[in-house]
Amino acid sequence: MTPTLSITDQPIDIAAALAAVQTDAAGAVNSFIGTVRNQSGGRPVRRLHYESYDSMALTQLNHVVAQAYEKWPMLQEVAVVHRKGTLELGDVAVVVAVATPHRAESFAACQFIIDTLKQVVTIWKREEYEDGTEWVAAHP
Amino acid sequence: MSLKVALFGITRDIVGTSIIELPAPAPTNVGELLAEMRKQYPALGELRSCAVAVNNEYASADTPLHTVDEIALIPPVAGG
Numbered sequence: 001m002t003p004t005l006s007i008t009d010q011p012i013d014i015a016a017a018l019a020a021v022q023t024d025a026a027g028a029v030n031s032f033i034g035t036v037r038n039q040s041g042g043r044p045v046r047r048l049h050y051e052s053y054d055s056m057a058l059t060q061l062n063h064v065v066a067q068a069y070e071k072w073p074m075l076q077e078v079a080v081v082h083r084k085g086t087l088e089l090g091d092v093a094v095v096v097a098v099a100t101p102h103r104a105e106s107f108a109a110c111q112f113i114i115d116t117l118k119q120v121v122t123i124w125k126r127e128e129y130e131d132g133t134e135w136v137a138a139h140p
Numbered sequence: 141m142s143l144k145v146a147l148f149g150i151t152r153d154i155v156g157t158s159i160i161e162l163p164a165p166a167p168t169n170v171g172e173l174l175a176e177m178r179k180q181y182p183a184l185g186e187l188r189s190c191a192v193a194v195n196n197e198y199a200s201a202d203t204p205l206h207t208v209d210e211i212a213l214i215p216p217v218a219g220g
Contacts, residue, residue, distance in 0.1 A: 034220050050219075053193075053214075055210075056193055056196040056212065056214075059197065060196075094219065120217065122193070122212075122214055122219075123218065123220075124149035124215065124217060124218055124219075125218040135149050135150040135215070137216040138149070138150040138188060138215055
Protein backbone atom coordinates (compact mmCIF):
# COMPACT_ATOMS: atom_id res chain seq x y z
CA MET A 1 0.00 0.00 0.00
CA THR A 2 3.04 2.27 -0.15
CA PRO A 3 2.46 4.54 -3.12
CA THR A 4 5.03 4.69 -5.89
CA LEU A 5 5.75 8.41 -6.36
CA SER A 6 8.52 9.92 -8.39
CA ILE A 7 9.66 12.91 -10.40
CA THR A 8 12.09 12.04 -13.12
CA ASP A 9 14.08 13.65 -15.92
CA GLN A 10 13.96 10.37 -17.84
CA PRO A 11 11.19 9.15 -20.19
CA ILE A 12 8.31 7.67 -18.18
CA ASP A 13 7.88 3.90 -18.35
CA ILE A 14 4.09 3.54 -18.51
CA ALA A 15 4.19 -0.24 -18.21
CA ALA A 16 6.30 0.01 -15.06
CA ALA A 17 3.82 2.45 -13.49
CA LEU A 18 0.94 0.07 -14.25
CA ALA A 19 2.93 -2.89 -12.93
CA ALA A 20 3.59 -0.95 -9.71
CA VAL A 21 -0.13 -0.92 -8.84
CA GLN A 22 -0.76 -4.57 -9.72
CA THR A 23 -2.39 -6.44 -6.85
CA ASP A 24 -4.62 -9.49 -6.66
CA ALA A 25 -6.95 -7.49 -4.37
CA ALA A 26 -7.92 -5.17 -7.26
CA GLY A 27 -10.40 -5.82 -10.02
CA ALA A 28 -9.75 -2.44 -11.61
CA VAL A 29 -6.67 -0.55 -12.65
CA ASN A 30 -7.29 2.98 -13.91
CA SER A 31 -4.70 5.28 -15.35
CA PHE A 32 -4.34 8.82 -16.61
CA ILE A 33 -1.58 9.66 -19.05
CA GLY A 34 -0.83 13.31 -19.68
CA THR A 35 0.99 14.08 -22.93
CA VAL A 36 2.47 17.13 -24.62
CA ARG A 37 -0.05 18.80 -26.95
CA ASN A 38 0.85 20.80 -30.05
CA GLN A 39 -1.15 23.92 -29.17
CA SER A 40 -2.34 25.95 -26.22
CA GLY A 41 -5.35 28.22 -26.60
CA GLY A 42 -4.90 28.06 -30.37
CA ARG A 43 -1.22 29.03 -30.19
CA PRO A 44 1.15 26.43 -31.65
CA VAL A 45 3.42 24.87 -29.00
CA ARG A 46 6.79 23.47 -30.02
CA ARG A 47 7.81 21.83 -26.76
CA LEU A 48 7.43 22.13 -22.98
CA HIS A 49 9.94 22.77 -20.23
CA TYR A 50 8.95 21.42 -16.81
CA GLU A 51 10.63 22.56 -13.62
CA SER A 52 10.10 20.92 -10.24
CA TYR A 53 10.78 21.77 -6.61
CA ASP A 54 11.33 18.07 -6.03
CA SER A 55 11.30 17.78 -2.24
CA MET A 56 8.11 19.82 -1.89
CA ALA A 57 6.49 18.21 -4.92
CA LEU A 58 6.94 14.77 -3.37
CA THR A 59 5.73 16.01 0.02
CA GLN A 60 2.59 17.47 -1.55
CA LEU A 61 2.09 14.39 -3.73
CA ASN A 62 2.16 12.27 -0.59
CA HIS A 63 -0.55 14.52 0.91
CA VAL A 64 -2.69 14.15 -2.23
CA VAL A 65 -2.42 10.38 -2.16
CA ALA A 66 -3.15 10.31 1.59
CA GLN A 67 -6.33 12.32 0.91
CA ALA A 68 -7.30 9.81 -1.78
CA TYR A 69 -6.86 6.92 0.67
CA GLU A 70 -9.12 8.79 3.14
CA LYS A 71 -11.81 9.42 0.53
CA TRP A 72 -11.69 5.91 -0.92
CA PRO A 73 -10.68 3.50 1.87
CA MET A 74 -10.93 0.62 -0.60
CA LEU A 75 -8.13 2.15 -2.68
CA GLN A 76 -5.35 -0.42 -2.99
CA GLU A 77 -2.27 0.80 -4.84
CA VAL A 78 -1.26 4.17 -6.31
CA ALA A 79 1.56 5.20 -8.62
CA VAL A 80 2.29 8.74 -9.81
CA VAL A 81 5.26 9.55 -12.02
CA HIS A 82 5.86 13.09 -13.27
CA ARG A 83 8.46 14.07 -15.82
CA LYS A 84 10.60 17.20 -15.63
CA GLY A 85 12.98 18.86 -18.04
CA THR A 86 12.37 19.42 -21.75
CA LEU A 87 9.57 17.42 -23.38
CA GLU A 88 8.77 17.16 -27.06
CA LEU A 89 5.31 16.88 -28.63
CA GLY A 90 3.70 13.57 -27.74
CA ASP A 91 6.01 12.87 -24.81
CA VAL A 92 4.42 11.57 -21.63
CA ALA A 93 4.45 14.26 -18.91
CA VAL A 94 2.61 12.41 -16.15
CA VAL A 95 1.16 9.01 -15.35
CA VAL A 96 -1.31 8.36 -12.54
CA ALA A 97 -2.31 4.75 -11.91
CA VAL A 98 -4.62 3.41 -9.22
CA ALA A 99 -5.90 -0.03 -8.33
CA THR A 100 -9.23 -0.59 -6.58
CA PRO A 101 -11.58 -3.56 -6.10
CA HIS A 102 -14.21 -2.13 -8.49
CA ARG A 103 -14.11 0.28 -11.44
CA ALA A 104 -16.22 3.20 -10.16
CA GLU A 105 -13.76 4.08 -7.41
CA SER A 106 -10.83 3.65 -9.77
CA PHE A 107 -12.10 6.39 -12.10
CA ALA A 108 -12.95 8.71 -9.20
CA ALA A 109 -9.66 8.24 -7.34
CA CYS A 110 -7.57 8.62 -10.49
CA GLN A 111 -9.34 11.85 -11.44
CA PHE A 112 -9.05 13.23 -7.89
CA ILE A 113 -5.30 12.58 -7.85
CA ILE A 114 -4.53 14.24 -11.19
CA ASP A 115 -6.89 17.18 -10.51
CA THR A 116 -5.44 17.83 -7.06
CA LEU A 117 -1.86 17.31 -8.28
CA LYS A 118 -2.40 20.15 -10.75
CA GLN A 119 -3.49 22.44 -7.91
CA VAL A 120 -0.84 21.81 -5.27
CA VAL A 121 2.21 19.95 -6.56
CA THR A 122 5.16 22.28 -7.11
CA ILE A 123 5.85 21.71 -10.78
CA TRP A 124 5.93 24.52 -13.32
CA LYS A 125 5.47 24.41 -17.06
CA ARG A 126 6.97 26.78 -19.61
CA GLU A 127 5.50 26.57 -23.09
CA GLU A 128 7.82 27.20 -26.00
CA TYR A 129 6.30 28.84 -29.08
CA GLU A 130 7.85 29.84 -32.38
CA ASP A 131 8.41 33.35 -31.06
CA GLY A 132 9.21 32.88 -27.39
CA THR A 133 8.22 31.13 -24.16
CA GLU A 134 5.72 31.66 -21.36
CA TRP A 135 5.18 30.22 -17.88
CA VAL A 136 1.75 28.58 -17.90
CA ALA A 137 -0.90 30.06 -15.56
CA ALA A 138 1.54 32.58 -14.08
CA HIS A 139 -0.54 35.66 -14.84
CA PRO A 140 -4.29 36.32 -14.49
CA MET B 141 18.99 37.02 11.34
CA SER B 142 19.18 36.62 7.55
CA LEU B 143 17.01 34.40 5.36
CA LYS B 144 17.59 32.45 2.17
CA VAL B 145 14.61 32.14 -0.15
CA ALA B 146 14.53 29.66 -3.05
CA LEU B 147 12.91 30.83 -6.28
CA PHE B 148 11.27 28.72 -8.97
CA GLY B 149 9.67 29.24 -12.35
CA ILE B 150 8.63 32.78 -13.08
CA THR B 151 9.72 34.06 -9.66
CA ARG B 152 13.30 33.06 -10.51
CA ASP B 153 13.00 34.89 -13.84
CA ILE B 154 11.66 38.00 -12.09
CA VAL B 155 14.31 38.09 -9.36
CA GLY B 156 17.09 36.85 -11.65
CA THR B 157 18.55 34.23 -9.32
CA SER B 158 17.50 30.86 -7.91
CA ILE B 159 18.28 31.79 -4.29
CA ILE B 160 18.04 35.24 -2.78
CA GLU B 161 19.51 36.07 0.62
CA LEU B 162 17.68 38.68 2.66
CA PRO B 163 20.09 40.31 5.11
CA ALA B 164 19.26 41.06 8.73
CA PRO B 165 16.87 42.40 9.82
CA ALA B 166 14.99 39.86 7.69
CA PRO B 167 11.21 39.40 7.67
CA THR B 168 10.01 37.46 10.72
CA ASN B 169 6.98 35.83 9.13
CA VAL B 170 5.54 34.83 5.76
CA GLY B 171 3.38 37.93 5.40
CA GLU B 172 6.34 40.23 5.97
CA LEU B 173 8.45 38.24 3.53
CA LEU B 174 5.85 38.54 0.76
CA ALA B 175 5.46 42.27 1.40
CA GLU B 176 9.23 42.80 1.29
CA MET B 177 9.66 40.73 -1.89
CA ARG B 178 6.80 42.55 -3.63
CA LYS B 179 8.34 45.86 -2.62
CA GLN B 180 11.71 44.92 -4.09
CA TYR B 181 10.23 43.14 -7.14
CA PRO B 182 6.86 44.70 -8.06
CA ALA B 183 6.40 42.17 -10.90
CA LEU B 184 5.76 39.52 -8.22
CA GLY B 185 2.54 41.36 -7.41
CA GLU B 186 1.30 40.88 -10.97
CA LEU B 187 1.26 37.07 -10.68
CA ARG B 188 -2.01 35.18 -10.38
CA SER B 189 -0.78 34.06 -6.97
CA CYS B 190 2.43 33.76 -5.02
CA ALA B 191 2.52 31.43 -2.04
CA VAL B 192 5.35 30.82 0.40
CA ALA B 193 6.53 27.37 1.38
CA VAL B 194 8.27 26.68 4.67
CA ASN B 195 9.97 23.29 4.93
CA ASN B 196 8.06 21.89 1.94
CA GLU B 197 4.61 22.92 3.20
CA TYR B 198 2.40 25.82 2.12
CA ALA B 199 2.56 28.42 4.88
CA SER B 200 0.02 31.02 6.04
CA ALA B 201 0.87 34.70 6.44
CA ASP B 202 1.45 34.45 10.21
CA THR B 203 3.89 31.51 9.96
CA PRO B 204 7.17 32.55 11.63
CA LEU B 205 10.44 32.29 9.69
CA HIS B 206 13.81 31.12 11.01
CA THR B 207 17.28 31.05 9.47
CA VAL B 208 17.26 27.23 9.47
CA ASP B 209 13.94 26.99 7.57
CA GLU B 210 13.82 25.97 3.93
CA ILE B 211 11.86 28.85 2.44
CA ALA B 212 10.60 29.18 -1.13
CA LEU B 213 8.34 31.39 -3.20
CA ILE B 214 5.71 29.32 -5.00
CA PRO B 215 4.23 30.94 -8.12
CA PRO B 216 1.12 29.35 -9.71
CA VAL B 217 1.85 25.66 -10.23
CA ALA B 218 1.17 23.98 -13.56
CA GLY B 219 1.95 20.29 -13.35
CA GLY B 220 0.21 17.61 -15.34
